[in-house]
Amino acid sequence: MIVLEDALTLLLNHAPLPCSTTRYPLAECFGRILAEDITSTMDFPPFNRSPLDGYAVQLKDIVHVSPEHPVLLMQIESVPAGSVPCKIVTSGQATRIMTGAKIPEGADAVVRLEDTRLVNDQIEILTADKAATNICSQGEEIRINEKVLTTGTLLEEGALGLLSMLGQANPLVFHKPKIGILATGSELLSPSAPMKLGKIRDSNSYMLLAKTLKAGGEPVLLGHVEDNLSSIITKLSELPDLPVYITTGGASVGDYDLMEKLFQELQIPLLFKGVAMKPGMPVLAGVWKNSLLIALSGNPAAGSVSFEMLISPLIRKITGLRNWNHKKTIVKLCGTFTKTSPTRRFVWARWFMKQGFIFAEPLSHQGNGMLKSALEANALLEIPAHNSPIKDGTELEAILLHL
Amino acid sequence: MIVLEDALTLLLNHAPLPCSTTRYPLAECFGRILAEDITSTMDFPPFNRSPLDGYAVQLKDIVHVSPEHPVLLMQIESVPAGSVPCKIVTSGQATRIMTGAKIPEGADAVVRLEDTRLVNDQIEILTADKAATNICSQGEEIRINEKVLTTGTLLEEGALGLLSMLGQANPLVFHKPKIGILATGSELLSPSAPMKLGKIRDSNSYMLLAKTLKAGGEPVLLGHVEDNLSSIITKLSELPDLPVYITTGGASVGDYDLMEKLFQELQIPLLFKGVAMKPGMPVLAGVWKNSLLIALSGNPAAGSVSFEMLISPLIRKITGLRNWNHKKTIVKLCGTFTKTSPTRRFVWARWFMKQGFIFAEPLSHQGNGMLKSALEANALLEIPAHNSPIKDGTELEAILLHL
Numbered sequence: 001m002i003v004l005e006d007a008l009t010l011l012l013n014h015a016p017l018p019c020s021t022t023r024y025p026l027a028e029c030f031g032r033i034l035a036e037d038i039t040s041t042m043d044f045p046p047f048n049r050s051p052l053d054g055y056a057v058q059l060k061d062i063v064h065v066s067p068e069h070p071v072l073l074m075q076i077e078s079v080p081a082g083s084v085p086c087k088i089v090t091s092g093q094a095t096r097i098m099t100g101a102k103i104p105e106g107a108d109a110v111v112r113l114e115d116t117r118l119v120n121d122q123i124e125i126l127t128a129d130k131a132a133t134n135i136c137s138q139g140e141e142i143r144i145n146e147k148v149l150t151t152g153t154l155l156e157e158g159a160l161g162l163l164s165m166l167g168q169a170n171p172l173v174f175h176k177p178k179i180g181i182l183a184t185g186s187e188l189l190s191p192s193a194p195m196k197l198g199k200i201r202d203s204n205s206y207m208l209l210a211k212t213l214k215a216g217g218e219p220v221l222l223g224h225v226e227d228n229l230s231s232i233i234t235k236l237s238e239l240p241d242l243p244v245y246i247t248t249g250g251a252s253v254g255d256y257d258l259m260e261k262l263f264q265e266l267q268i269p270l271l272f273k274g275v276a277m278k279p280g281m282p283v284l285a286g287v288w289k290n291s292l293l294i295a296l297s298g299n300p301a302a303g304s305v306s307f308e309m310l311i312s313p314l315i316r317k318i319t320g321l322r323n324w325n326h327k328k329t330i331v332k333l334c335g336t337f338t339k340t341s342p343t344r345r346f347v348w349a350r351w352f353m354k355q356g357f358i359f360a361e362p363l364s365h366q367g368n369g370m371l372k373s374a375l376e377a378n379a380l381l382e383i384p385a386h387n388s389p390i391k392d393g394t395e396l397e398a399i400l401l402h403l
Numbered sequence: 404m405i406v407l408e409d410a411l412t413l414l415l416n417h418a419p420l421p422c423s424t425t426r427y428p429l430a431e432c433f434g435r436i437l438a439e440d441i442t443s444t445m446d447f448p449p450f451n452r453s454p455l456d457g458y459a460v461q462l463k464d465i466v467h468v469s470p471e472h473p474v475l476l477m478q479i480e481s482v483p484a485g486s487v488p489c490k491i492v493t494s495g496q497a498t499r500i501m502t503g504a505k506i507p508e509g510a511d512a513v514v515r516l517e518d519t520r521l522v523n524d525q526i527e528i529l530t531a532d533k534a535a536t537n538i539c540s541q542g543e544e545i546r547i548n549e550k551v552l553t554t555g556t557l558l559e560e561g562a563l564g565l566l567s568m569l570g571q572a573n574p575l576v577f578h579k580p581k582i583g584i585l586a587t588g589s590e591l592l593s594p595s596a597p598m599k600l601g602k603i604r605d606s607n608s609y610m611l612l613a614k615t616l617k618a619g620g621e622p623v624l625l626g627h628v629e630d631n632l633s634s635i636i637t638k639l640s641e642l643p644d645l646p647v648y649i650t651t652g653g654a655s656v657g658d659y660d661l662m663e664k665l666f667q668e669l670q671i672p673l674l675f676k677g678v679a680m681k682p683g684m685p686v687l688a689g690v691w692k693n694s695l696l697i698a699l700s701g702n703p704a705a706g707s708v709s710f711e712m713l714i715s716p717l718i719r720k721i722t723g724l725r726n727w728n729h730k731k732t733i734v735k736l737c738g739t740f741t742k743t744s745p746t747r748r749f750v751w752a753r754w755f756m757k758q759g760f761i762f763a764e765p766l767s768h769q770g771n772g773m774l775k776s777a778l779e780a781n782a783l784l785e786i787p788a789h790n791s792p793i794k795d796g797t798e799l800e801a802i803l804l805h806l
Binding site for chain 1: 429430433434445447448449450454456483484485486487502503504505543544545551552556558559560561562563564565566567568569570571572573588589590591593594595596598600601602603604605606607608609610611612613614616617622624630655660701702703707730732733734735756758759760761768770772774775776777778779780798803805806
């Protein structure tokens with residue numbers, strides 16, 4: 001039996017790192033992890049540019065204008081965005097300029113179109129309000145040689161926009177790690193099989209497939225196998241080469257709990273056996289042919305907690321993600337929690353915000369029927385070991401899983 | 404100019420609903436939206452079953468046992484999970500039973516394997532602790548005819564596990580709505596094009612692609628088109644038939660702001676023009692050939708706020724998702740906010756938890772360079788209209804975007 005944090009450290013220390021990398025077209029990079037630092041090869045903006053539609057002028061011409069005392073300027077040029085001004089603005093002149101266009105030489109202010117009026121052929125300037133600040137300076141967003149993005153960044157809207165802006169049409173990203181999922185148990189049927197007496201359909205494989213995808217891995221469903229040693233060994237020998245294998249079932253005590261015998265038979269040295277938490281205590285982990293082999297309980301309530309606490313952070317780490325750890329915070333218990341135990345416990349809960357506070361309410365089905373709770377659960381609430389009954393409003397630690 | 408909430412209502416009222424549906428293999432359903440209610444055709448568990456490895460016995464035989472006063476029972480059968488017991492347990496007898504196996508007739512309690520000992524051929528029962536509760540009753544998880552999942556559920560771990568358990572190997576799901584994204588602007592280059600003076604690379608398309616994926620839509624990048632009416636009309640006439648088109652650029656004031664002219668030219672009646680918020684005011688929306696055509700500002704800071712506040716909830720609604728609305732909550736301002744405005748404002752911010760409270764810190768780059776802030780941003784903080792400078796710790800509303 002090992003402390004949860006130590007079990008995770010052992011897994012991380014033996015994780016097959018780092019993943020290999022590849023280049024993808026930018027449009028296919030959403031949700032992937034950047035595998036290179038990105039440095040800008042130029043200033044952004046690359047020149048002083050206008051943030052709005054208006055007239056580029058000399059500030060000294062307009063500094064005293066008001067609607068009662070407007071000035072008239074002569075337009076010398078019109079520069080759409082994407083074009084470049086050719087003429088130098090001198091006193092008494094103005095260049096019509098569009099959002100994003102380069103500020104012409106000689107100009108040091110931009111008057112908004114709304115603050116001007118066309119009077120015959122001349123431009124009447126009605127106010128100079130903020131005109132001097134209506135210039136985006138070269139390099140004010142990003143400086144040449146600035147490191148803009150770093151390895152391990154999750155590619156979402158901000159990063160994709162930046163990569164595009166920086167001309168990174170095919171960024172280097174990590175391959176998603178393939179996670180094998182194998183269910184053991186003679187009672188298991190696939191979801192498409194007709195029901196038979198004494199059997200149940202395998203729900204663990206699909207639950208863990210979803211959790212693997214959420215953590216950024218690529219699940220590989222390996223099907224299910226009967227509860228006997230030679231069937232499991234045969235099955236394992238036929239598997240593709242993957243960095244991590246997760247099995248469910250046969251990790252607890254009893255005659256048909258075969259995973260420990262399997263580890264012995266295949267001479268896989270155990271990293272650990274059993275984790276000091278409830279549910280999810282039965283976990284066996286070892287290194288098998290340079291891959292991690294991790295056996296979880298076949299009980300969905302136990303297996304799902306083991307997966308969330310150990311395998312999800314492991315997968316996130318292997319994806320190359322920089323912030324791979326759990327999001328922990330203090331929450332207030334909503335309701336009471338009367339179950340006591342000498343063992344540290346994790347309880348599926350629903351966290352919510354009320355008046356700026358975070359509350360977490362344990363869900364009613366924790367053991368059997370936990371899949372129904374998993375529909376609602378967005379947190380795991382930690383109940384410390386040797387707890388007394390816990391009152392409404394008590395502060396506890398929780399791991400937030402999603403919004 | 405229209406209030407944000409009214410603009411969203413107009414879009415939702417004219418949204419092309421509902422999406423068409425299709426069946427997918429369960430392993431490909433993660434992240435999709437269920438398009439049918441799922442009712443169970445059987446009880447779960449389908450029979451009284453054992454939650455652990457042990458011996459099924461008659462409670463009256465063991466009710467007074469203790470390690471000092473054990474009882475001996477005769478094993479009559481051994482039932483692995485997936486098999487069915489054949490023999491009736493009578494007084495003095497025990498059936499070896501595995502996790503998940505059916506409780507044999509006659510038995511009304513299960514003693515944990517750890518609380519027993521093999522003594523010659525007999526089973527010594529050392530404690531009856533909780534033995535009567537070690538039975539999962541037929542139907543305690545799910546009753547026959549119970550509605551377990553409803554239309555509009557996002558398919559994640561709990562739902563995938565339940566669908567598998569219920570034998571739904573090919574559930575009915577909504578197609579992801581295709582969202583066309585077209586950037587207008589003569590200054591735009593694709594990310595793979597070499598840089599030219601006066602040009603910038605299109606970052607909006609990829610930012611909005613990412614936001615579309617996040618909202619559950621399927622982005623269709625339509626490229627970019629020059630700032631002139633006939634080019635835009637030609638481009639639009641060549642586009643595939645999509646339920647929603649988003650354009651960026653040309654939605655503001657000025658000569659080269661062509662989208663309003665486009666709406667007039669194509670005789671598209673406006674649903675609204677301009678939304679009372681900062682940034683992101685320039686938005687034009689109309690119904691064009693049974694599709695929504697929504698023109699956003701080409702300014703990334705403005706376009707991204709318009710998208711987040713209007714288009715993201717629209718897409719979530721069209722996907723069929725039940726909980727499509729923003730996650731709003733009260734947060735405490737971290738730092739001060741000195742900018743004042745007569746217009747309601749949304750500020751990119753980083754929310755975080757400290758001692759059970761939610762704080763939000765506005766990010767430094769809001770306008771130019773906002774893509775750098777978007778790397779960090781996980782909330783939009785709402786600054787009410789006509790605000791005074793706001794003090795550290797003030798309670799404000801925020802929309803939480805992710806953890």
